[in-house]
Amino acid sequence: xxxxxxxxxxxxxxxxxxxxxxxxxxxxxxxxxxxxxxxEVRAKNxxxxxxxxxxxxxxxxxxxxxxxIFQVLSNLVVNAIHYGFEGGHVTVSFYDMDKVILVQVRxxxxxxxxxxxxxxxxxxxxxxxxxxxxxxxxxxGLAIVKHIIEAHGQTINVNSxxxxxxxxxxxxxxxx
Ligand SMILES: Nc1ncnc2c1ncn2[C@@H]1O[C@H](COP(=O)(O)OP(=O)(O)O)[C@@H](O)[C@H]1O
Ligand SMILES: [Mg+2]
Numbered sequence: 815x816x817x818x819x820x821x822x823x824x825x826x827x828x829x830x831x832x833x834x835x836x837x838x839x840x841x842x843x844x845x846x847x848x849x850x851x852x853x854e855v856r857a858k859n860x861x862x863x864x865x866x867x868x869x870x871x872x873x874x875x876x877x878x879x880x881x882x883i884f885q886v887l888s889n890l891v892v893n894a895i896h897y898g899f900e901g902g903h904v905t906v907s908f909y910d911m912d913k914v915i916l917v918q919v920r921x922x923x924x925x926x927x928x929x930x931x932x933x934x935x936x937x938x939x940x941x942x943x944x945x946x947x948x949x950x951x952x953x954x955g956l957a958i959v960k961h962i963i964e965a966h967g968q969t970i971n972v973n974s975x976x977x978x979x980x981x982x983x984x985x986x987x988x989x990x
Contacts, residue, residue, distance in 0.1 A: 867907025
């Protein structure tokens with residue numbers, strides 16, 4: 815209950831543009847390390863391995879609201895663990911796209927059907943109510959994630975193959 819209320823508060827503020835992003839330059843790789851550290855036990859319990867993409871630049875610097883991007887990454891990684899298959903993995907990768915860094919969170923899990931994909935960023939939308947409820951989310955996570963990325967003037971996309979896995983990609987402003 816408390817988490818639903820605070821999630822709804824966050825969405826209301828993000829929608830009204832009331833929440834200003836606190837932009838700073840930070841090391842994105844270190845932030846992913848922090849997220850992985852915090853989710854390690856959850857991942858172990860679900861027999862999911864958290865890993866970094868190949869040849870990732872450990873010195874990837876971005877300009878963004880560090881706390882809120884931490885929230886974005888945590889939400890995506892937690893979903894990837896919850897909706898991932900046992901024995902599978904969650905991979906976070908970065909791609910240098912000149913002006914922006916493309917961040918990808920990929921899982922090997924149940925996936926999302928083509929018909930559901932357009933709706934998953936809606937508040938309270940959950941694909942499989944019974945299964946999702948077991949995992950105890952509020953259905954607000956992705957709505958918050960999308961709002962935060964858009965408040966940065968950036969974009970988020972999703973691709974999925976049902977039965978194989980899902981990949982979320984978003985952009986962040988590159989810093990030097
Ligand atoms: N990585 C994923 N793989 C499969 N389905 C997902 C994934 N992430 C999100 N979903 C689907 O999108 C719905 C909305 O996600 P979210 O807003 O985080 O809500 P919650 O996790 O609280 O249910 C989930 O209920 C789930 O059905
Ligand atoms: Mg969630």
